[in-house]
Amino acid sequence: MNYVFGIDGGGTKTICVLMDENTVVLGRGEAGPSNYQTQGIEKVKESIQLAIERAVLSANIEPRINLNIQAICLGLAGVGRPKDIEIVQFVVQNLQLTNTLPVTRSLLPRNIVICSDCAIALVGGTGHSVGITVISGTGSIVFGQNRQGKTKRVGGWGYILGDEGSGYDIAVQGLQAALKFYDGRSEFTVLAEKFQQHLRLNNLEELVELVYRSGWGVTEISALAPIVDRAAALGDRVADGIIERAVAELTFSTKTAIAALFEPTEEFEIVMIGGVWGGEANCWGRFESAISAIAPKAQVISPRYEPAFGAGLLALNALKN
Known part of the structure; x- marks a missing residue:
């Protein structure tokens, strides 16, 4: 029996699945973040080893x-550049499995496959x-692959340079709209009141201290997206x-990927991943309607399996080649 590890390493956690050649998951482990660009190589090594x-x-x-x-x-x-892959390959080759574990390598x-988290999300999802x-969660990105093995990535440039639709x-757009209304620069929106209530502020001017002085980052700000979503669902025009x-x-990014990979009449699946799709404002339905006009034979689906399972499938596929 052959066994493989499938690993999903992200900005908040690392997930490893132990899988046999029949795609049965025997074990699953979680550890800390393993984004090579933000955490550094030693932290990545530590998280991967612990998850395994x-x-x-x-x-x-x-x-x-x-x-x-x-x-x-x-x-x-x-992990996107050849140099990144080389560094991670070196890390994998030097991983030490403790003697107490019933595992050899x-x-x-x-048979060491290193790819982006988008690739395993696609394989796990379909x-x-x-x-x-x-993918539309804290950040956003569109990734695809066709039957000829050609891939296309659109977006995913991070919160400063991109991440539109995340x-x-x-x-951020919600906070900006609330402050514009507070200033008298734009039309009424319940977002001003909703943010003030949610954050327990005396007035919206306290946002400055909260965001800038308290060192709020991408995670804290992104957590406010459901407030915008909820306001939109309740009929707020600005939200x-x-x-x-x-x-x-997100539709335009997906259209760009489709044009690069598939024929207009070709059948394929579009996997929706991330918290934005599960909101109350029907983002999923709006997206699906827009895509149906672009790719009428595309099917919009929820993920069948988690990305780490997709990594396990790619590891098994490496054994066949």
């Missing part, structure tokens, strides 16, 4: 059984490698406009 150990321990393997790991796939945020270079994934983008623009941005 916890996955093995959760499998409750009998001491007499020894698992021989034949392949590993790591889908990591922040027989990893050939070709169960195979063809289609498009539209939770962060929606939240609804923000949601509409976010969906339009």
